Amino acid sequence: MSTPETDQPAIVLDGVSFGFDREPILERIDLVIPRGAFAVIVGPNGGGKTTLLHLILGLYRPDAGTVRVFGDKPGRHPERIGYVPQHGNLAPGFPATVEQVVLMGLPHGRRHGPGFHADERARAQLALERTGIPELAQRPFGALSGGQRQRVLIARALITEPELLLLDEPFSNIDPYGRACIHETLDGLGGTLTRVMVSHDLGITRQAVSQVLAVNRWLVSGDGPAITEEMLGLMYGQHGADCPMGHSALNAHLAPSASSSHPGGEAR
Amino acid sequence: MSLLELLGQGFVQHALIAAVLISIAAGIVGALVVVNRLVFMTGGIAHTAYGGVGTAIYLGLPVLPVTGVFTAGAALLLGALTRRKRERTDTLIGVIWAAGMALGLILVELTPGYQAGLMTYLFGSILTVATVDLWLMAGIDAVIVSLALYYYRDLLSFSFDPVYARTRGIPVTGLYFMLLLLVAETVVMMIQVVGLLLVIALLTLPPYLAQRYTRTLGGMMLLSGAFSLLFCLAGLYASYWFDIGSGPAIIATACAIYLVVVGGERLIGIARR
Incomplete structure (x- = not known):
């Protein structure tokens, strides 16, 4: 490709269709999300929002069409993409500290062995500071409240200082106070970070949002924050x-x- | 016989070494089985192993190596069948569980003149472990410990959230098959000691207990290894004291300690209220 890498949009989907066992989930999706955008994906449950994120992450391959992330095939650059999965299916008693959960955000690399290195732990601490919970580092993850866990998962996504942040329903199962905290955290990230957030809550559209995408098997995209x-x-x-x-x-x-x-x- | 005289006996020393060796494997693999919610899968692999025992007996070949290969094959088959939908696979596991067990029983029945020893692989006999088996167990331990140390970070991430781990580039499918193979070989080395009917108890009770007292996966592995060793030693002593089989004695001791600990915690909790 002749276009310089920095001019590439963050995400481009071109005629993407995807389904499970002949059941179509998404059909002929065309989509461009520019760098620095704050896109919100709305739609009913089962409409294909999470599937769309999984295609962008490279967890699924499209049946037709192409997906490009920073001009490249998805899944190539884990360190440039932060992902906050839908919260809820995590084992409650899992033996891991908050710090260890954040460290799981590091991409698979050459480092092996049972321990984490000092530089990696420093990055985890920095990510926890960005989400406002550095004091929780040594607490067991399972002992946290829903809102605190969600902020840990956002810190995990931020540990690589990604250029693109994908959030899947970050407000589900979270009390209003926790929501306010997470909103504050997300609004504070800003800058050049591209954000794509899935939500089934239409009330989510805020000033910071630059693009709303409605997904229900097909996709309708708008230019502004309005639905x-x-x-x-x-x-x-x-x-x-x-x-x-x-x-x-x-x-x-x-x-x-x-x-x-x-x-x-x-x-x- | 005094305790000291007892420890002087060769077969008792073998039993103690065997207890240490299986506890190393049980601690590491048991912790991974519990946090990955693979207990039923482990039950399936353990019972399928009986097909391997039957095959070895029918063909007149050494039992542990043949069972090792057979069980590894069964674990890979189960892995391939359950890879995509890990939660909806209990029926498949049940079918393979029963089929492996039935194959073993049929083959043993077809073996002319074979009567004794069947119970050995059902309930185990830690007191008859041969030196060559100890070496085999030590070898399996070495493999398990090396892999667990080398892939610790990947295993941690994989166990916590396999879908997220894939987005980090972690080879999740490979780790899943590796874990199932480790389960298979752990099951095989434990057949001799506690018997395959009771393998699951030694792979689950120690980690369940350990999980209550640790904040990390590594800590859980170490602590469940320690619990496993405690159960084996206490069980062996109970076996001698009450003159009962070692396999059932170890598991009964494990269950009793588990109930005392969990019940004790409950009582303390009620008393504090």
Whole structure:
């Protein structure tokens, strides 16, 4: 490729389709997320939001189309990408300290053996300071509250000082105080960091957000922080006859604009 | 016989060395089995090992090496079948569990004139461990300890969250197969000592106890090794004292200590309220 690496957008998806066992999850997704953007992916549960993140991470390969991260195949540069997975399926009594969990964010490399090195531990401490919880370093991870755990997982994603941060539902199962703390942490990161956050909560759109993407098998992308009627139509429009919302005024209002943009766009 | 005279006996010394050797493997592999929630899988591998024992007896070959190869094959098969959907695999494990066990029983029954020794592999007999088996066990220990030390960081990350570990470039599939092979070889070396029916107890009770008192995976491995050794020694003494089989005695001792510790914690908790 002749384009200089720094001019490449952070993420480019070109005609990407993906499914499990012939069940389509995502179809013909075209998407560009520029560097420094704060993109929020919204959509109903089961609409393919997490799958989209997994494609960007290289955990899945698309059935059709291409995914490029910093102009390269996904999964090539773990140190440039920080990932905060959906919280919840972690073993409760797992024997690890907060510091060790943060150290798991380091990419697989040449270093082996049972211990962590002083320089690595210093980086972990720095990441914990950025998320405001340096005093928790030696606490058992399992003993923390939901909000504290989430901040540990954000610190784990930040240990490599990534250029791209992918967050999957960072506010699920977190009390309002914890949410405020995490919002503060995320807003404070800013700068040149590209952020992509998955959320099923439409209230999440904030000033800092530069791009909203609605995903429900197909994708509708907007330029600003607002959710458009077209997006709502994709996500919640055209309900089946068994759904009470199918007869609501809202649906009747939204359906015409939605049907024009995505072929066969029935909600899943 | 006094304790000192007892320790002077060759077979007792062999039993003590065997107890140390299996505790090293049980501590490391048991901790990994428990934190990765592979207890049922380990049960499957342990019972499939019986197919290996039956094959060796039927063919008239040495039992431990044949069982080692057979069980490794079974572990790889189970790994391949369960790699993608680790949570929804209990049916598959159950089928292979039963099939391996049945194969072993059939082959042993088909072996002309073979009567004795069957119980040895079901319940174990730490008091009849041969010198060559001790060397074999020491070799397996050396492999387990080296791999666990070398891949400690990867194993930690893999056990905590395998999906996230993959995003860090950690070879998760390779580690999963390696772990299952380590389970298989640990099971094989423990067959002789506690018997395959009781392997699971020695791979799970010590880590369950250890997990309550440690903050790190390495600490859990060391502590469960120590608990395992304690169970073996106390069990051996109980076996001598009550004149019962060593395998059941070790497991009964382990269960009793576990219940006392967990029950004691509960009582202290109630008393403090």
